[in-house]
Amino acid sequence: MGSLYDLDFISKTIPTILDNSRVWYQVLSTAMKLKARGIAHVAGTNRIALKDNTHYSNLLLINRTASPLSWFMECKDRNNRSAIALPYSFLPSMAAKKLRDAAEKIKRLLGDYDAIHVRRGDKIKTRKDRYGDDRSLHPHLDRDTRPEFILHRVEKWVPSGRTLFIASNERTPGFFSPLSARYKLAYSSNYSSILDPVIENNYQLFMIERLILMGAKTFIRTFKEGNTDISLTDDPKKNTKTWQKPVYTMEGSEER
Known part of the structure; x- marks a missing residue:
């Protein structure tokens, strides 16, 4: 945890401790002894109630997660934004200092x-239906994240000649090279002299890339997550559990 997030930095906004630390056991032990005056599970309670109800302000420990046994989660609930006490961008910006630097x-x-x-690799999955045809949970994603379609999609947001930083889990070398016809491309791999002394795992690399993405003049996500987001695809990020035929043409007809 400490290798990814700056706990002291987070604690300037909201006091934070690890669940395997000595302080955590002291807090948990004291809260359990105080019973109702020490701890409350408030899953589903909105931020207004937490702020205005004096009962919560006097508690030692508040568990906001769905399960009383779960003590940490990233601050996000896209289905009930009123339940979020911190903005969605808070935790990503709290990376460990060496990652922020x-x-x-x-x-x-x-x-x-x-x-x-x-985002391609983990989302572009297909399976065969009973007729032997490919089916996908994100039928347009493979098409929408290919260079020729990216060029068409982003031209209204990113003028020609701009520097375009690309973060992706696509493993094919040179996959995004066609974008260089219009943009000056940059990847995290271009900055190995900065990253190699710092990065120990892919989680840390993602944390750094996320900070770089957040600092862009125009940031285009793979999937639209908020009302003001712009995205490469209109497919929903959430798993609809509906397997559909992949679409590869601009007109929407399937290309075989």
């Missing part, structure tokens, strides 16, 4: 830039 160095080198997050 690395991201700042790269952002300075990038200068004035735009960015896209292209």
Whole structure:
């Protein structure tokens, strides 16, 4: 946890402790002894109630998660935003200091830039139906995250000649090279001299890339998550559990 997030930085906004620390056991033990005066499980309670109800303000420990056994979760609930006491962008910005420093160095080198997050590998999954045809949970995603379609999609948001930072889990070398016909492309791999001394795992790399994405003049997500977001695809991010035929043409007809 400490290698990803700056707990002291987070604690300036909301006091934070790890669930395996000595302080945690002291707080939990004291809260359990105080019973109703020490702890409350408030899943589903909105932020207004938490702020205005004096009962909550005097408690030692508040568990906001769905399960009384779960003590940590990233601050997000897209179905009930009133239940979020902190903005969705809070936790991503609380990366460990060495990760924030690395991201700042790269952002300075990038200068004035735009960015896209292209999520492919883990989302582009197909399975055969009983007739042997491919089916996908995100029928347009493979098409919408290919370079030729990205060029068409982002031209209204990103002018030609701009520096475009790309963060992606696509593993094919040179996959995004066609975008260089219009943009100056940049990847985290271009900054290995900054990242190699810092990065120990892919989680840390993602944290840095996320900070770089957040610092772009225009940030284009793979999926639209908020009302003001712009995205590469109109497919919903949430798993609809509906397997559909993949679409590969602009007109929407399937290309075989």
